[in-house]
Amino acid sequence: MDDATTTLFGLPGLRVIDVHHLDDGTRIVDVVTDDDGARVCPHCGVASTSRKGTAITRPKDLPYGDDRIMVRWNKSRWRCRETGCDRATFTEAIEQIPARARVTGRLRSRIGAAIGDAARSVAEVAAGFGVSWPTAHQAFIDHADALMTEPAPVRVLGIDETRRGKPRWQRCPATGKWVRVDPWDTGFVDLGGSQGLLGQTEGRTAAAVVAWLEAQPPAFRAGVEYVAIDPAGVYAKAVRTQGLLPNATLVVDRFHLVKLANDAVTQVRRKVTWELKDRRGGKADPEWANRKRLLTARERLSDKSFARMWNAMIDEDPSHRILMAYIAKEELRRLLETVEAGGDPHLVRHRLHRFFLWCADSQIPELVTLATTVDTWWPQINAFLETGITNAGTEGYNRLVKAVKRSACGFRNTENSRRRIRFHCTRRQRAAAHQFSC
Ligand SMILES: [Zn+2]
Structure with missing residues (x-):
């Protein structure tokens, strides 16, 4: 075979000596080693000159053209004659096909990229390239590990919970x-x-939380100025651990507060349905049909849509508790907007007072709880709103986590799940950095 075939095959360290077809169209590519480094003893690093025999391996390689390719590598087995080296024999290895590898490096890269960058499932990519699931998965792990870097210092650290799956019982x-x-x-x-x-x-x-933070370098922990958490969560205690985040101020972000208010609206709505109908809500119930409108910000509803929701609630719920909860949620949103816009302290105090009064007068336990939470955490809420930092990132992150989980058809292994989610969440940023460097 001429050099052109080897050049076309293009796998460094191997030389093509023959190519022929099988009846089913498969092309057999016979290759031999063309790399002096291949006969260097992996143990002592001395090149051997004593050939012991030959062995044939069939590493999987990239497809080329329409038909399947089968690579047959006729390689040598060598003796190590070096005194002091206890490695008796070894077979040849090249950079693209290390010892015991059954897949070429370039195929591994292709598989890793297909899973990582194209967000295809491991099973699908494994089947497409004719390799096993573990091989494809390992290729993705290596691809991801090479691209994912340790987090750079951050100024505002958000800590948030996500559900990994449904609760279940285990022995x-x-x-x-x-x-x-x-x-x-x-x-x-x-x-x-x-x-x-x-x-x-x-x-x-x-x-x-403490364990994760302790695993970060001191520079990372010292760089955190704000930690934004969910006020109902258990994270405050962790963040307040002495010396863990020496320069951090604990804050509560707007996203979590609006979420608490929305949860209160939903709880009240469900309770009213139970009291009126002695069952769960469904399509026939106006309060259920309007459940999304109830959670939508007033300014994002058209006047017509708002009026329809409002009138339906007045007709359906004589106690008006659902609308009282809706108003409490909107009052809280107005209050947060006022602080965020740098509103004057007098106006902020006025709106805060109005919100508390509304919740207290309602005598609805869910609203009283909401008001109590806002009261307890007001310094942390105020501190964060005044910085003008928004937490659009958290919302985006939760959406992304869900999307990745769907494309992966459910992870049974949490380590795999975490790697994949983190890889996807950082991908956009990597793509941007790449553009700038080119
Ligand atoms: Zn040796």
Whole structure:
């Protein structure tokens, strides 16, 4: 075979000696080693001159053209004659096909990129390239690890919980008892910058948060100025751990507050349905049909849509508790907007007072709880609103996590799930950085 075939095949370290067709169209590519480094003993690093025999391996390689390609590598086995080296024999290895590898480096890269960058499922890519699931998955891990870097320091750290799956019951292997497993993860997000998801840890306990933060370098921990958390969560205790984040101010962001207010509206709506109808709500119930409008900001509803929702609630709920909850939510949003816009302190105090009074007068337990939470956390809420930092990142992150989970058809392994989610969350940023460097 001439050099042109080897050049066309293009796998450094191998020379093509023959190509022929099988009846089914498969092309057999016979190659031999063309790399002096291949006969260097992996143990002592001395090149061997004592050939012991030959061996044939069939590493999987990239498809080329329409028909399947089968690479047959006729390689040598060498003896190590070096005194002091206890490696008796070894077979040849090249950079593209290290010892025991069954897939070429370039095919591994292609597989890793297909899973990582094209967001295809591991099973689909494995089948497409004719390799096993573990091989394809390992290729993705290597691809992702090479691209993912340690988080750079962040100014505003968001800590948020995400549910990994449905709660289920599992038998504890030690005690044999059934225990409820509530699979929650805690995510760490760069709210002030563009790094997206920085990391994830299993569980949503203070201990889990402390452990993740302690694993970060001191410069990272010292650089955090604000930590934004959900006021109902358990993260405050972790963040307040002495010396963990020496320069951080604990804040509560607007996203979490509006979410608490929306949750209160939903709880009240469900309770009213139960009291009126003694069952769960459904399509026939106006309060259920309007459930999304109730959670939509007033300014995002058309006047017609708002009037329809409002009138339906007045007719359906004689106690007016659903609308009272809706108004409480809108009052809170107005208050947050006023602070965020740098509104004058007098106006802020006035709106805060009006919100508290509305919740207290309603005598609806869910609204009283909401008001109590806002009261308790007001210094942290105010501190964050005044910085003008928005937490659009968290919302985006939660959406992204859900999208990636869907494309992966459910992860059984949490480590895999975390790698994949983090990889996707940082991908956009990497793409942007790449554009600038080219
Ligand atoms: Zn040796």
